[in-house]
Amino acid sequence: xxxxxxxxxxxxxxxxxxxxxxxxxxxxxxxxxxxxxxxxxxxxxxxxxxxxxxxxxxxxxxxxxxxxxxxxxxxxxxxxxxxxxxxxxxxxxxxxxxxxxxxxxxxxxxxxxxxxxxxxxxxxxxxxxxxxxxxxxxxxxxxxxxxxxxxxxxxxxxxxxxxxxxxxxxxxxxxxxxxxxxxxxxxxxxxxxxxxxxxxxxxxxxxxxxxxxxxxxxxxxxxxxxxxxxxxxxxxxxxxxxxxxxxxxxxxxxxxxxxxxxxxxxxxxxxxxxxxxxxxxxxxxxxxxxxxxxxxxxxxxxx
Amino acid sequence: xxxxxxxxxxxxxxxxxxxxxxxxxxxxxxxxxxxxxxxxxxxxxxxxxxxxxxxxxxxxxxxxxxxxxxxxxxxxxxxxxxxxxxxxxxxxxxxxxxxxxxxxxxxxxxxxxxxxxxxxxxxxxxxxxxxxxxxxxxxxxxxxxxxxxxxxxxxxxxxxxxxxxxxxxxxxxxxxxxxxxxxxxxxxxxxxxxxxxxxxxxxxxxxxxxxxxxxxxxxxxxxxxxxxxxxxxxxxxxxxxxxxxxxxxxxxxxxxxxxxxxxxxxxxxxxxxxxxxxxxxxxxxxxxxxxxxxxxxxxxxxx
Numbered sequence: 001x002x003x004x005x006x007x008x009x010x011x012x013x014x015x016x017x018x019x020x021x022x023x024x025x026x027x028x029x030x031x032x033x034x035x036x037x038x039x040x041x042x043x044x045x046x047x048x049x050x051x052x053x054x055x056x057x058x059x060x061x062x063x064x065x066x067x068x069x070x071x072x073x074x075x076x077x078x079x080x081x082x083x084x085x086x087x088x089x090x091x092x093x094x095x096x097x098x099x100x101x102x103x104x105x106x107x108x109x110x111x112x113x114x115x116x117x118x119x120x121x122x123x124x125x126x127x128x129x130x131x132x133x134x135x136x137x138x139x140x141x142x143x144x145x146x147x148x149x150x151x152x153x154x155x156x157x158x159x160x161x162x163x164x165x166x167x168x169x170x171x172x173x174x175x176x177x178x179x180x181x182x183x184x185x186x187x188x189x190x191x192x193x194x195x196x197x198x199x200x201x202x203x204x205x206x207x208x209x210x211x212x213x214x215x216x217x218x219x220x221x222x223x224x225x226x227x228x229x230x231x232x233x234x235x236x237x238x239x240x241x242x243x244x245x246x247x248x249x250x251x252x253x254x255x256x257x258x259x260x261x262x263x264x265x266x267x268x269x270x271x272x273x274x275x276x277x278x279x280x281x282x283x284x285x286x287x288x289x290x291x292x293x294x295x296x297x298x299x300x301x302x303x
Numbered sequence: 304x305x306x307x308x309x310x311x312x313x314x315x316x317x318x319x320x321x322x323x324x325x326x327x328x329x330x331x332x333x334x335x336x337x338x339x340x341x342x343x344x345x346x347x348x349x350x351x352x353x354x355x356x357x358x359x360x361x362x363x364x365x366x367x368x369x370x371x372x373x374x375x376x377x378x379x380x381x382x383x384x385x386x387x388x389x390x391x392x393x394x395x396x397x398x399x400x401x402x403x404x405x406x407x408x409x410x411x412x413x414x415x416x417x418x419x420x421x422x423x424x425x426x427x428x429x430x431x432x433x434x435x436x437x438x439x440x441x442x443x444x445x446x447x448x449x450x451x452x453x454x455x456x457x458x459x460x461x462x463x464x465x466x467x468x469x470x471x472x473x474x475x476x477x478x479x480x481x482x483x484x485x486x487x488x489x490x491x492x493x494x495x496x497x498x499x500x501x502x503x504x505x506x507x508x509x510x511x512x513x514x515x516x517x518x519x520x521x522x523x524x525x526x527x528x529x530x531x532x533x534x535x536x537x538x539x540x541x542x543x544x545x546x547x548x549x550x551x552x553x554x555x556x557x558x559x560x561x562x563x564x565x566x567x568x569x570x571x572x573x574x575x576x577x578x579x580x581x582x583x584x585x586x587x588x589x590x591x592x593x594x595x596x597x598x599x600x601x602x603x604x605x606x
Contacts, residue, residue, distance in 0.1 A: 185565030213596035262488030293516035
């Protein structure tokens with residue numbers, strides 16, 4: 001128990017994971033304003049976009065234009081998801097500060113999502129990581145479906161550990177253990193992290209939760225207790241659950257900060273600053289922001 | 304660490320705390336069906352209604368009729384909120400299995416909510432509790448605003464402890480430490496419970512959370528870790544936040560059970576049984592049930 005609150009890193013995934021899963025397309029200029037507001041809120045790591053095929057993910061077709069137009073704040077790491085070497089080439093041209101690759105712990109999800117088996121995807125990512133590292137670019141990895149799969153149901157911790165180790169061994173700096181469909185609960189978080197800790201340094205792991213069933217902050221609390229110091233979140237709760245349309249998706253950055261601030265854990269990110277960013281998008285989305293803490297603040301301000 | 308999962312008690316407050324804070328009135332027959340479905344789901348403690356002035360709380364005006372019509376399952380404790388001796392008399396006539404009194408940890412909330420100072424309310428409750436005990440009726444107490452007040456903001460743990468002790472000393476069997484406006488976070492839960500534990504037996508406490516800001520299950524987790532074994536919840540998440548209209552209110556029983564089931568903690572309550580009860584009310588409410596796990600299940604069933 002130190003008297004100085006430990007510092008927790010928040011990775012802002014709203015512009016990528018959030019907007020990619022919103023049904024309404026957002027104009028490039030609005031995305032740029034969004035990213036710039038997130039920078040001003042104090043974020044130090046923003047996943048800005050994805051250099052993926054616009055045929056498959058039209059929401060991210062303007063990745064290059066967004067990177068071109070954002071006002072880069074020194075010290076902020078602006079990253080992009082890349083699926084392959086072609087994407088990495090585009091990302092390098094856009095002067096990203098880092099890239100991310102997206103693997104799955106579930107075979108059927110991997111096939112359904114990226115049309116490759118887990119091993120095929122890892123082989124491709126090894127090339128991407130080698131090339132990124134050759135260009136001095138840090139690489140982040142996601143392990144999706146780490147707490148459950150929409151097709152396979154339960155996912156064995158051993159499958160999560162295998163993919164996590166493979167990513168770290170190929171040179172990925174940090175792996176985000178991701179609850180893609182928001183089924184995880186704190187018992188799973190404890191069990192999985194205990195098993196992961198036997199094989200990989202916890203300092204190399206982040207946790208990425210979706211609040212589909214209201215458990216995201218409880219899962220974060222279990223992660224904090226286990227020693228995890230990096231958490232992903234999406235401003236406003238942007239992004240539905242792609243496998244349960246209409247249900248809530250990403251843990252909202254404002255909700256995460258509400259709890260971390262309350263726990264006295266420093267993040268360097270201003271919750272009200274993030275709200276400024278997400279509320280500017282709310283009228284463009286076609287639905288209210290999903291963050292309960294944002295809606296509670298809005299409701300309280302109306303009474 | 305026992306090999307047998309410990310048993311957690313869930314107090315179902317949907318018919319009272321939930322429906323009392325819904326904008327739409329529910330017919331008596333629908334309330335009866337709701338309570339009966341909750342009994343069938345395995346609940347062992349259901350707060351059915353409140354014997355309060357129908358002038359102030361019209362939603363609860365049919366308390367006697369509901370108690371008259373429900374199919375009482377042996378072993379289930381059907382209770383009602385009572386504000387005073389007159390309410391207790393009506394409750395006794397309705398053959399309740401127990402009553403509850405509602406005190407506040409915040410002076411201004413007490414005045415605003417029940418038009419009495421905290422001490423005035425405690426003096427009145429002492430009469431209610433003495434009479435209830437004389438009739439062999441167990442009494443539960445709520446301490447509202449234990450984590451924050453819509454008027455005073457922060458609430459000192461000393462104020463919560465004082466009211467909790469006063470209730471226990473007058474003969475209340477269990478006190479539900481309640482986050483009426485859903486501002487609590489796990490750091491507060493830990494601090495408050497540590498301070499309460501110095502003065503009162505934790506086995507006499509329950510926790511009552513609202514999910515207004517997405518923190519309810521994280522707070523439950525902190526409570527479980529501190530040794531609390533009784534939690535309140537409202538089927539479907541019934542009941543908005545009365546001090547932030549439009550915002551989420553009570554922690555949904557289905558969300559609580561999702562996490563407790565996941566943690567391997569036995570409650571004796573069937574989550575799907577509770578969903579049967581709450582989904583029957585959904586078309587009558589004028590809005591979707593607020594439970595994220597219920598909405599996720601519904602969305603998944605549509606795809």
